[in-house]
Amino acid sequence: MATIKDIAQASGYSIGTVSRVLNNRTDVSEKARQAVEEAIRKYNYQPNTNARMLKQTISSEVTVILRGNRSTFLAYILEEIQMRMREHGESINVQFIGETDDEVATAIQIGQNVKPKGIIFVGGSSYNFRKGFSQIPVPCTLVTVDAEKLGFDNLSSFTVDDEEAAGYAVSKLLEKGHRRIGVLGGSFSEDDEEHKNDYNTLRIRGIVKELKKHGIAFDFDKDFELCTVSPESGYRAAKKLLERSPDLTAVFAITDAVAMGAMRAFKDMGLSVPEDISVMGFNGINYVKFSNPRLATIRQDITTLVRKSVDDLLLRISYASPAVHEKIPYEFVDGESIAPPRK
Amino acid sequence: MATIKDIAQASGYSIGTVSRVLNNRTDVSEKARQAVEEAIRKYNYQPNTNARMLKQTISSEVTVILRGNRSTFLAYILEEIQMRMREHGESINVQFIGETDDEVATAIQIGQNVKPKGIIFVGGSSYNFRKGFSQIPVPCTLVTVDAEKLGFDNLSSFTVDDEEAAGYAVSKLLEKGHRRIGVLGGSFSEDDEEHKNDYNTLRIRGIVKELKKHGIAFDFDKDFELCTVSPESGYRAAKKLLERSPDLTAVFAITDAVAMGAMRAFKDMGLSVPEDISVMGFNGINYVKFSNPRLATIRQDITTLVRKSVDDLLLRISYASPAVHEKIPYEFVDGESIAPPRK
DNA sequence: CTGAAAGCGCTTACAG
DNA sequence: CTGAAAGCGCTTACAG
Numbered sequence: 001m002a003t004i005k006d007i008a009q010a011s012g013y014s015i016g017t018v019s020r021v022l023n024n025r026t027d028v029s030e031k032a033r034q035a036v037e038e039a040i041r042k043y044n045y046q047p048n049t050n051a052r053m054l055k056q057t058i059s060s061e062v063t064v065i066l067r068g069n070r071s072t073f074l075a076y077i078l079e080e081i082q083m084r085m086r087e088h089g090e091s092i093n094v095q096f097i098g099e100t101d102d103e104v105a106t107a108i109q110i111g112q113n114v115k116p117k118g119i120i121f122v123g124g125s126s127y128n129f130r131k132g133f134s135q136i137p138v139p140c141t142l143v144t145v146d147a148e149k150l151g152f153d154n155l156s157s158f159t160v161d162d163e164e165a166a167g168y169a170v171s172k173l174l175e176k177g178h179r180r181i182g183v184l185g186g187s188f189s190e191d192d193e194e195h196k197n198d199y200n201t202l203r204i205r206g207i208v209k210e211l212k213k214h215g216i217a218f219d220f221d222k223d224f225e226l227c228t229v230s231p232e233s234g235y236r237a238a239k240k241l242l243e244r245s246p247d248l249t250a251v252f253a254i255t256d257a258v259a260m261g262a263m264r265a266f267k268d269m270g271l272s273v274p275e276d277i278s279v280m281g282f283n284g285i286n287y288v289k290f291s292n293p294r295l296a297t298i299r300q301d302i303t304t305l306v307r308k309s310v311d312d313l314l315l316r317i318s319y320a321s322p323a324v325h326e327k328i329p330y331e332f333v334d335g336e337s338i339a340p341p342r343k
Numbered sequence: 344m345a346t347i348k349d350i351a352q353a354s355g356y357s358i359g360t361v362s363r364v365l366n367n368r369t370d371v372s373e374k375a376r377q378a379v380e381e382a383i384r385k386y387n388y389q390p391n392t393n394a395r396m397l398k399q400t401i402s403s404e405v406t407v408i409l410r411g412n413r414s415t416f417l418a419y420i421l422e423e424i425q426m427r428m429r430e431h432g433e434s435i436n437v438q439f440i441g442e443t444d445d446e447v448a449t450a451i452q453i454g455q456n457v458k459p460k461g462i463i464f465v466g467g468s469s470y471n472f473r474k475g476f477s478q479i480p481v482p483c484t485l486v487t488v489d490a491e492k493l494g495f496d497n498l499s500s501f502t503v504d505d506e507e508a509a510g511y512a513v514s515k516l517l518e519k520g521h522r523r524i525g526v527l528g529g530s531f532s533e534d535d536e537e538h539k540n541d542y543n544t545l546r547i548r549g550i551v552k553e554l555k556k557h558g559i560a561f562d563f564d565k566d567f568e569l570c571t572v573s574p575e576s577g578y579r580a581a582k583k584l585l586e587r588s589p590d591l592t593a594v595f596a597i598t599d600a601v602a603m604g605a606m607r608a609f610k611d612m613g614l615s616v617p618e619d620i621s622v623m624g625f626n627g628i629n630y631v632k633f634s635n636p637r638l639a640t641i642r643q644d645i646t647t648l649v650r651k652s653v654d655d656l657l658l659r660i661s662y663a664s665p666a667v668h669e670k671i672p673y674e675f676v677d678g679e680s681i682a683p684p685r686k
Numbered sequence: 687c688t689g690a691a692a693g694c695g696c697t698t699a700c701a702g
Numbered sequence: 703c704t705g706a707a708a709g710c711g712c713t714t715a716c717a718g
Contacts, residue, residue: 007623015689017687020713029687053694053712055694078418092437154424232629261636286575292610359698394697397709397711
């Protein structure tokens with residue numbers, strides 16, 4: 001393996017000069033640059049990343065932390081992130097953590113070992129950020145959760161407007177004539193600092209607001225059932241919900257995976273979707289187009305979400321530009337899983 | 344940030360001794376070890392990975408290369424790998440590449456930058472390995488493809504016996520009384536060196552053999568349709584297949600995702616699964632339990648697959664033990680998607 | 687614009 | 703069992 005010494009020798013310049021052209025510095029003569037580049041090509045020389053980083057004491061990678069296990073949606077986002085990173089010639093380090101783990105604590109711990117030059121959080125809870133994020137010095141981006149109110153200058157965020165989008169989804173059910181709408185969602189709270197800005201709370205808030213606008217008061221005790229993001233959990237929760245409130249004519253599921261489980265649960269209860277009960281999802285994963293019935297959902301524009309997230313992070317790693325907070329587009333995708341309620 | 348110097352000073356020993364306890368070497372007195380560990384704890388000291396690796400000129404990470412985009416199955420394997428790695432205190436670098444990209448060429452290219460201490464290939468084609476793998480010096484593991492015949496001493500492999508498992512799946516269809524079984528699969532070839540050992544070829548070989556055992560000759564022109572691993576592709580291929588061969592009573596789909604697309608296609612053609620046509624999947628992803636109808640499939644034991652793959656790789660990274668090639672268990676999961684053919 | 691030299695934080699023969 | 707010292711491959715003031 002060629003080292004900087006070999007290149008220095010081959011080019012006839014010192015290792016200092018080689019290092020300078022390696023780092024694209026301007027204080028190098030054109031002649032020297034060409035000689036060095038020639039030698040680099042000839043030897044197919046690759047600088048040793050570890051040695052470079054020794055000085056800078058940070059690693060060359062961006063770390064991606066995904067919170068929320070087994071989610072097709074997050075896995076899809078991860079893949080998009082890696083693809084976009086690759087377009088920029090960057091490689092990523094990946095960590096999956098559980099739905100209830102503390103992503104910021106994880107990041108701090110990782111920071112001590114891997115020393116990433118930037119971190120992308122996919123999913124997370126603003127409570128954890130408020131509590132611990134000040135300990136993280138590198139540029140970070142939070143994807144799918146709004147971090148504007150947190151006010152950290154090294155934390156950007158990109159997300160759909162969960163509250164608005166969920167309200168929009170419910171308006172589609174209302175349009176069809178539904179009045180008795182149930183909700184399958186994760187743990188949320190309007191009071192608790194920990195959950196106040198989680199997507200669960202935001203979506204539920206959007207739903208409740210939209211219902212209220214139409215003169216419907218949402219009864220949490222009767223018409224809400226707790227679940228995680230898996231189809232298994234959606235299945236169980238849907239069953240419980242409908243056994244308790246059999247007069248519901250539609251169900252909003254907090255994610256598509258939950259909706260898939262719910263549709264199956266209803267079928268197993270001897271109900272038809274959408275004749276007996278309508279089901280609405282959220283996210284727009286691939287499978288919704290192939291489920292039976294096809295799932296109506298809110299599709300997030302993941303490509304835009306990821307492109308903006310990655311580009312912004314790399315920009316801030318290189319140029320220390322300020323953090324930004326952006327909402328990305330979503331759209332309603334109609335499907336066979338919703339229909340007007342039975343008279 | 345504390346460095347090895349600080350620890351040396353605090354412990355009253357030299358940096359050499361500190362380094363020795365850091366590396367778990369035996370030639371250190373118990374007294375010294377305790378004093379050093381005490382100081383490490385006190386300062387919450389984390390060795391600088393870059394500096395460590397400078398000597399060894401390799402990075403501290405394992406790289407995982409996933410070939411085959413957008414596959415829920417692979418994403419699930421990835422997550423399991425990361426979890427298992429974390430149990431060992433290891434972190435991973437991840438690369439996704441397309442279904443037709445060359446994973447070995449990618450690995451070589453990555454090797455020049457990231458210098459992983461080991462590589463896990465999830466999916467891949469033995470042709471690419473035969474062609475380029477000799478250029479890769481670090482311990483590697485190929486998951487889901489058998490590499491035994493390749494004979495590289497730094498390449499282990501863990502996989503189900505695709506040929507046997509696919510044959511077994513078909514035997515289940517035969518048991519139900521099916522004689523006209525179609526296949527949706529990826530490109531394969533018994534002659535072409537490039538595809539000879541791909542899972543597509545192996546599974547199809549297993550199917551053809553099993554059919555033959557029962558006196559049925561598989562007609563590739565009529566009863567096979569090409570697809571990739573996505574539900575979209577499965578949807579299109581299933582439609583084409585059944586339009587061409589409407590007398591088929593069962594279809595074997597090369598993956599669960601393809602099966603999902605196929606079931607939806609049949610429904611859109613006005614057919615009932617399994618009354619008009621049975622569908623069998625392969626892999627055992629989460630969603631098969633919640634599809635409508637529930638998909639019958641071959642479930643691979645991913646937990647075992649990943650545990651063995653990771654443990655073996657880490658072992659070989661540390662101790663240069665020989666490469667191994669193991670088959671992992673699978674099982675038939677019955678489902679509503681298969682039934683006896685209509686008389 | 688260029689080179690010689692110090693130094694990044696570790697590891698590892700070498701000597702004792 | 704331990705310490706002093708060389709060296710891993712780079713970067714970056716410092717001098718010129």
